[in-house]
Amino acid sequence: MKEFAALFTAIDQTTKTTLKTKALAAFFEIASDPDKLWCIALFSGRRPKRAVTTTQLRAWAAEQAGVPLWLLEDSYPIVGDLAETIALILPPASRQSDLSLTHWIEILRGLHDVDEETRKEQIFDAWDQLDPTERFLFNKLITGGFRIGVSQKLMTRALAQATQQDEAVLAHKLMGGWTPETTTYHDLIEADDASADESRPYPFYLAYQLEGDVAELGSHKDWQAEWKWDGIRGQLILRGGSHHLWSRGEELITDRFPEFARAVDFLPDGTVLDGEIVTWDGQQPMGFSTLQPRIGRKIVPKKLLRDAPVIMLVYDLLEHRGQDMRPVPLGDRRKVFETLLTTLPDDAPVRPSPAIRFDDWKMLADVRSQAREEKAEGIMLKRLDAPYKSGRKKGDWWKWKLDPLTIDAVMIYAQQGHGRRATLFTDYTFAVWNGNDLVPFTKAYSGLTDAEFGQITAWVRKNTLQRFGPVRQVRPEHVFEIAFEGIQASPRHKSGIALRFPRMARWRHDKSAQEANTLDDLKVMLDQYG
Amino acid sequence: MTEPVLSFTDRGIYCAAGDFYIDPWRPVDRALITHGHADHARPGHARYLSTSAALPVMKHRLGDIRSEAVEFGETRRIGDASVSFHPAGHLPGSAQIRVEVGGEVWVASGDYKTEPDGFCEPFEPVPCHAFITECTFGLPVFNWAAQKTVANEINAWWAQNAASGRASILGAYSLGKAQRLLHMIDSGIGPILTHGAVEATNVVLRAQGYNLPETVQVTAELDPKDYPGALIVAPPSALGSKWASRFGPSSSAFASGWMRLRGVRRRRAMDRGFVVSDHADWRGLLTAIKETGADRIFTTHGYTEIFARYLSEKGYDATVVPTEFGSMEEETGEEPGAQNG
Numbered sequence: 039m040k041e042f043a044a045l046f047t048a049i050d051q052t053t054k055t056t057l058k059t060k061a062l063a064a065f066f067e068i069a070s071d072p073d074k075l076w077c078i079a080l081f082s083g084r085r086p087k088r089a090v091t092t093t094q095l096r097a098w099a100a101e102q103a104g105v106p107l108w109l110l111e112d113s114y115p116i117v118g119d120l121a122e123t124i125a126l127i128l129p130p131a132s133r134q135s136d137l138s139l140t141h142w143i144e145i146l147r148g149l150h151d152v153d154e155e156t157r158k159e160q161i162f163d164a165w166d167q168l169d170p171t172e173r174f175l176f177n178k179l180i181t182g183g184f185r186i187g188v189s190q191k192l193m194t195r196a197l198a199q200a201t202q203q204d205e206a207v208l209a210h211k212l213m214g215g216w217t218p219e220t221t222t223y224h225d226l227i228e229a230d231d232a233s234a235d236e237s238r239p240y241p242f243y244l245a246y247q248l249e250g251d252v253a254e255l256g257s258h259k260d261w262q263a264e265w266k267w268d269g270i271r272g273q274l275i276l277r278g279g280s281h282h283l284w285s286r287g288e289e290l291i292t293d294r295f296p297e298f299a300r301a302v303d304f305l306p307d308g309t310v311l312d313g314e315i316v317t318w319d320g321q322q323p324m325g326f327s328t329l330q331p332r333i334g335r336k337i338v339p340k341k342l343l344r345d346a347p348v349i350m351l352v353y354d355l356l357e358h359r360g361q362d363m364r365p366v367p368l369g370d371r372r373k374v375f376e377t378l379l380t381t382l383p384d385d386a387p388v389r390p391s392p393a394i395r396f397d398d399w400k401m402l403a404d405v406r407s408q409a410r411e412e413k414a415e416g417i418m419l420k421r422l423d424a425p426y427k428s429g430r431k432k433g434d435w436w437k438w439k440l441d442p443l444t445i446d447a448v449m450i451y452a453q454q455g456h457g458r459r460a461t462l463f464t465d466y467t468f469a470v471w472n473g474n475d476l477v478p479f480t481k482a483y484s485g486l487t488d489a490e491f492g493q494i495t496a497w498v499r500k501n502t503l504q505r506f507g508p509v510r511q512v513r514p515e516h517v518f519e520i521a522f523e524g525i526q527a528s529p530r531h532k533s534g535i536a537l538r539f540p541r542m543a544r545w546r547h548d549k550s551a552q553e554a555n556t557l558d559d560l561k562v563m564l565d566q567y568g
Numbered sequence: 569m570t571e572p573v574l575s576f577t578d579r580g581i582y583c584a585a586g587d588f589y590i591d592p593w594r595p596v597d598r599a600l601i602t603h604g605h606a607d608h609a610r611p612g613h614a615r616y617l618s619t620s621a622a623l624p625v626m627k628h629r630l631g632d633i634r635s636e637a638v639e640f641g642e643t644r645r646i647g648d649a650s651v652s653f654h655p656a657g658h659l660p661g662s663a664q665i666r667v668e669v670g671g672e673v674w675v676a677s678g679d680y681k682t683e684p685d686g687f688c689e690p691f692e693p694v695p696c697h698a699f700i701t702e703c704t705f706g707l708p709v710f711n712w713a714a715q716k717t718v719a720n721e722i723n724a725w726w727a728q729n730a731a732s733g734r735a736s737i738l739g740a741y742s743l744g745k746a747q748r749l750l751h752m753i754d755s756g757i758g759p760i761l762t763h764g765a766v767e768a769t770n771v772v773l774r775a776q777g778y779n780l781p782e783t784v785q786v787t788a789e790l791d792p793k794d795y796p797g798a799l800i801v802a803p804p805s806a807l808g809s810k811w812a813s814r815f816g817p818s819s820s821a822f823a824s825g826w827m828r829l830r831g832v833r834r835r836r837a838m839d840r841g842f843v844v845s846d847h848a849d850w851r852g853l854l855t856a857i858k859e860t861g862a863d864r865i866f867t868t869h870g871y872t873e874i875f876a877r878y879l880s881e882k883g884y885d886a887t888v889v890p891t892e893f894g895s896m897e898e899e900t901g902e903e904p905g906a907q908n909g
């Protein structure tokens with residue numbers, strides 16, 4: 039556990055990706071095979087099956103620390119993490135040990151087969167011989183959620199460095215339903231995998247936001263315009279008779295979207311498409327909120343597949359009949375994939391994302407203003423004679439997004455931030471007027487400067503009307519401009535609406551609470567853009 | 569019912585028998601000050617009374633004030649009250665204030681730390697009937713390692729930076745924390761440079777006879793290349809600023825009790841966070857309260873409600889000092905714990 043704790047400390051002490059990768063690679067070079075396998079498992083979202091509930095864990099920690107349970111519960115929101123709260127609250131260990139990560143995971147797995155009293159004894163025994171960092175990690179293994187600033191991609195890169203293997207090949211090896219119980223480090227990582235090459239994606243070409251006047255791009259005739267859909271950018275690869283789907287974060291997400299398994303029935307082998315994965319009602323995208331439940335799911339329940347079916351709206355063709363199409367000018371690439379896709383039946387999981395016709399920039403600006411009605415975020419501008427480049431490059435591709443929607447709202451609840459903002463009130467609930475009542479409609483916790491958060495924190499302490507656990511109801515006095523990207527009807531919310539990406543655009547010192555917007559204003563927006 | 573020895577008003581802790589305030593936060597005629605931090609020693613009072621050891625720093629901060637000083641343990645009669653100051657172990661000259669009226673004793677702790685740091689006058693428990701205690705770190709998750717342990721961590725960090733040609737920039741509040749750090753580290757590792765704000769306090773404390781290692785103030789003319797492997801002690805606001813960029817490749821660290829929390833540590837985006845506090849930790853608070861023998865406890869400064877609830881369950885008559893009174897700038901300032909956590 040010492041090596042793994044040292045790895046964690048090294049990762050936790052830096053924000054630099056290169057240093058994190060280096061620390062991970064160093065771990066992969068010295069750790070035992072079982073420890074390596076568990077490290078890979080933990081950083082790819084796998085963890086030992088939970089043998090102890092967090093309720094039990096809290097009670098046992100309070101008992102061992104000699105404090106009442108409520109005191110542990112009250113400390114938790116201030117620390118921001120249960121595993122850490124427990125690690126900090128326990129008395130210092132009375133012994134030292136240097137048992138491996140795998141040993142402690144085996145102990146946790148063994149807990150399934152013993153009675154509750156024995157479980158408790160074994161947890162106490164572990165706590166009593168681990169130092170604070172090891173204890174934190176041990177608790178994390180129990181509570182789950184191993185999010186410590188290492189993505190699967192970063193872990194894969196480090197593993198690639200340590201094993202001298204190609205990163206994309208490793209990414210392919212790491213996908214699927216393996217667990218450390220069902221495989222070994224050798225079988226998973228070291229053995230050859232012939233199909234890995236076939237899944238390899240091309241690097242994505244990413245655009246910058248257009249800042250200046252669109253007319254500065256020159257003649258509109260040199261440009262193609264298309265909707266910038268609000269979904270997940272993806273790359274669909276059809277090679278060797280099977281399919282692979284990559285996200286823009288270069289994560290392999292094939293299993294999450296089984297709809298694309300049928301693509302091989304419609305398209306020739308050796309096809310690679312770049313497009314947007316969206317939920318589709320048969321006519322148009324259903325909105326990002328319907329896609330959201332599918333993003334985190336590795337196994338998709340049938341009902342969700344029915345309620346939120348996806349397709350890919352295709353922006354580009356990167357490979358055609360096994361040939362790299364990227365050097366070919368966009369205009370020509372589009373002709374090829376339009377021919378390929380327009381003849382497909384309606385139930386095919388891929389469709390071309392249409393090019394927008396426009397006679398001049400003015401006309402395009404008018405079209406763009408209807409993006410929300412089209413369920414798009416804005417417009418993409420691409421130079422017709424440009425090749426498909428890799429990475430984020432200026433010049434040939436531009437995002438021309440809509441300005442966010444805004445509404446002025448009154449802050450009515452405040453809560454201390456978690457983790458890094460544990461000592462400040464940073465999480466607020468906002469309300470709009472409905473007659474003489476304030477109706478809460480959104481939370482927001484970003485967009486202000488540290489100085490502003492400090493100011494509000496001091497104000498909150500003096501203007502608390504009531505407390506509900508960690509939440510404070512405050513005097514309805516301060517108005518904030520809330521910016522957001524979209525609005526949807528939501529029966530689950532008291533206000534009947536839900537916002538997408540709400541954040542505080544600015545603190546409206548110039549407005550009194552009475553001058554904030556109303557629920558009717560929000561409903562008008564919902565009718566227009568929902 | 570007789571008047572309580574001390575009461576809580578919108579100006580601060582008030583003693584009716586002696587007609588004076590302790591650490592008042594609005595201008596009053598007579599102010600007794602526990603120590604020189606900004607949230608305790610405020611400008612604008614007509615008369616100040618503090619320990620002689622705390623006074624130079626107060627004068628440095630507040631300018632030309634009308635002040636009187638007493639020694640630790642010396643008793644003063646003010647009206648019908650007997651008043652004395654006792655070491656709080658928070659920073660040089662910092663005191664708890666004992667007030668006795670008609671045989672009843674109340675103590676206002678100010679800020680305090682129970683572990684002796686070998687630098688300032690060590691905390692002394694003062695027997696009393698009622699104790700007004702701070703609880704900046706009044707949660708069981710806040711427990712400090714021994715000073716020696718943290719000193720070793722800081723020394724190791726500095727030595728390692730020096731060996732690999734990096735400067736070590738250590739952020740700490742310029743009044744109290746910075747000097748305690750200077751005193752606890754191994755000054756043999758390399759040269760020590762200070763930010764002007766830190767050095768200004770160093771000058772005041774050295775003149776009082778407090779023992780600090782040799783330091784060089786960073787000025788516009790100073791060439792950092794002349795001081796390879798240096799430790800630079802600066803207020804937190806200077807870290808990551810243009811001021812700090814002059815030292816070339818460097819590692820930055822921050823010393824505060826808040827560094828105990830991973831979330832706060834990460835928020836500061838420093839290379840290292842050292843858990844060094846001039847406030848009592850959870851165990852320190854509980855021990856201090858027990859040693860006063862007081863039945864009545866008032867909590868202020870920090871996690872007042874949680875702490876008071878816990879003390880009540882332990883059998884104390886514990887009350888939160890009313891919030892409109894307890895100004896908590898230290899805790900709520902824009903940099904959590906940046907001041908004297």
Ligand SMILES: [Zn+2]
Pocket residue numbers: 603605608658679908
């Ligand atoms: Zn203080």
Ligand SMILES: [Zn+2]
Pocket residue numbers: 605607608679869898
């Ligand atoms: Zn204070």
